[in-house]
Amino acid sequence: MLRIAVPNKGSLSGPASEMLHEAGYRQRKESKELVTVDPDNEVEFFYLRPKDIAIYVSSGKLDIGITGEDLLIDSGARAEVILPLGFARSTFRFASRPGAVKDIADLAGRTIATSYEGIVAKYLDERGIEASVVHLDGAVETAIELGVADAIADVVETGTSLRNAGLEVFGEPIMRSEACVIRAKDTDGDDPKVQQFLRRLQGVLVARTYVMMDYDCRAEHLEKAVALTPGLESPTVSPLHNEGWVAVRAMVPARDAQRIMDDLYHLGARAILTTAIHACRL
Numbered sequence: 662m663l664r665i666a667v668p669n670k671g672s673l674s675g676p677a678s679e680m681l682h683e684a685g686y687r688q689r690k691e692s693k694e695l696v697t698v699d700p701d702n703e704v705e706f707f708y709l710r711p712k713d714i715a716i717y718v719s720s721g722k723l724d725i726g727i728t729g730e731d732l733l734i735d736s737g738a739r740a741e742v743i744l745p746l747g748f749a750r751s752t753f754r755f756a757s758r759p760g761a762v763k764d765i766a767d768l769a770g771r772t773i774a775t776s777y778e779g780i781v782a783k784y785l786d787e788r789g790i791e792a793s794v795v796h797l798d799g800a801v802e803t804a805i806e807l808g809v810a811d812a813i814a815d816v817v818e819t820g821t822s823l824r825n826a827g828l829e830v831f832g833e834p835i836m837r838s839e840a841c842v843i844r845a846k847d848t849d850g851d852d853p854k855v856q857q858f859l860r861r862l863q864g865v866l867v868a869r870t871y872v873m874m875d876y877d878c879r880a881e882h883l884e885k886a887v888a889l890t891p892g893l894e895s896p897t898v899s900p901l902h903n904e905g906w907v908a909v910r911a912m913v914p915a916r917d918a919q920r921i922m923d924d925l926y927h928l929g930a931r932a933i934l935t936t937a938i939h940a941c942r943l
């Protein structure tokens with residue numbers, strides 16, 4: 662049985678379970694459940710604190726886990742990313758009151774509040790900057806107003822939390838992060854159960870980011886049309902009953918679909934349809 666760690670709380674928890682559900686895995690029915698077995702797929706899911714997942718996975722007791730790249734790096738655990746999952750995208754940045762800390766070098770001798778001490782300590786160490794790091798569990802933006810720190814290092818997505826606290830980022834992003842599947846370093850990459858799990862998740866990612874496009878066009882416009890819709894390998898082209906016309910079918914990135922439909926129409930293509938992809942194996 663494959664043993665998989667899944668976040669039990671926070672920003673990663675809902676989207677992770679949703680993705681697993683879309684991939685055909687049974688998920689817990691109730692947020693208090695800590696373990697769920699999916700006997701049909703021979704998988705056991707362990708719902709754990711996101712911050713702890715890399716530690717469990719690196720210990721080898723669980724085969725793989727879903728967590729944030731930032732949490733993985735922060736933990737210092739011997740585990741690695743094997744598949745980025747495209748959700749919980751964020752940056753990790755320093756911030757302070759406007760102008761209070763000018764740049765990274767200006768952090769020397771200051772106090773920095775963060776929930777990610779591991780990332781911050783490593784970043785400062787690599788640059789030879791000596792500063793004190795104060796660990797807080799969350800809501801670190803408030804640490805400056807309450808005089809606990811001169812600067813913070815925290816997850817930034819839209820920047821709303823920083824703005825609301827009257828803070829501004831400084832320096833380059835410390836790192837970028839997204840949810841990902843991880844496994845212990847130095848493990849066998851060919852485990853067929855893990856490979857099948859990854860193929861299922863990749864199928865969900867493709868189904869989320871691509872649509873199927875069908876259209877008819879005159880044979881003399883085919884090369885230009887196919888250049889707009891090259892598909893993943895190559896589009897399917899079938900003859901139509903009307904001589905001189907062909908039907909084309911190809912996967913296209915969902916976010917480009919409307920622009921491609923406009924361009925195909927200008928080229929003379931007609932009956933241009935897009936349909937959702939529900940599941941896929943590439």
Ligand SMILES: Nc1ncnc2c1ncn2[C@@H]1O[C@H](COP(=O)(O)OP(=O)(O)OP(=O)(O)O)[C@@H](O)[C@H]1O
Pocket residue numbers: 670671672673711712728729730731732749750751798799816817818819838839840
């Ligand atoms: N607003 C956000 N947008 C995108 N990703 C986020 C956001 N907040 C946290 N994350 C990501 O979620 C992961 C942190 O999850 P975790 O559950 O530890 O914290 P959380 O979502 O802030 O929950 P809480 O602090 O309430 O426990 C990290 O990978 C982080 O980058």
Ligand SMILES: O=P(O)(O)OC[C@H]1O[C@H](OP(=O)(O)OP(=O)(O)O)[C@H](O)[C@@H]1O
Pocket residue numbers: 672798799800801815816817818819820821822823
């Ligand atoms: O840039 P934004 O879109 O505002 O998102 C970033 C905020 O989201 C997370 O906070 P969360 O709500 O999880 O609270 P926390 O600080 O207690 O972790 C993170 O810690 C930031 O505070």
Ligand SMILES: [Mg+2]
Pocket residue numbers: 799
């Ligand atoms: Mg948080």
